[in-house]
Amino acid sequence: MTAGLMSVVLALGSVFVNIAGGEVLKATHVSGLSADGTRVSTAVGDYLYITMASVLSASAAVPAIMLLRSTFRQEAAAPAASY
Helix, strand or coil, X not given: CHHHHHHHHHHHHHHHHHHHHHHHHHHCEEEEEEECXXXXXXXXXXXXXXXXXXXXXXXXXXXXXXXXXXXXXXXXXXXXXXX
C-alpha cells in the first residue's frame, strides 16, 4: 500500500514540476535572442527552475519519510502471528 501511495505522489509531483518549471522558463525568455529558432531563457530562469525543483523535492521527502516511519512503527508494534 505504501509503495502505491508513493508512486501516485511522485507522479503528481512530476506533473506539477513540469508545468510550473515550464512557466518559469517561459517567463524568463530573453527577448530577441534565439538559438536554432528556439527562444533562450536567462540564467536566472534556469537557476530559479533548479531551486524550485530542489525545494519541492525536499518538501515532498518530509511527508514521505514521516509516512514510512509511522508504517514501520505500526508493524513493529503489531504482535507476530503464530500458527
